[in-house]
Amino acid sequence: MKMYLVSLGAGVLVGVIYSVLQVRSPAPPLIALIGLLGMLFGEQVIPVSRALVDRPGFLQMGTRPAQADRTAHHPDGGSGHDDRSAPPTK
16 A cells, blocks of 8 residues: 555656646657656666675775785785886886
């Protein structure tokens, strides 16, 4: 029964929005299809957002990695010495 009431409430809300936007009801086919596409996208906002937030390291975006991570794949074997910053030798 709850789903029927939610569906009725959503329908009333869409009816109000159609009235404000002065769209004929039922909507012309193209407008109806675009509305359905928007509903499909809208359904995915919460699950996709949750998946992004639940990813490890989400809150650490933009932070610098630890020193061990920066030197692990260094071309000179991981010594951490950056040859590009040293003056050229003769």
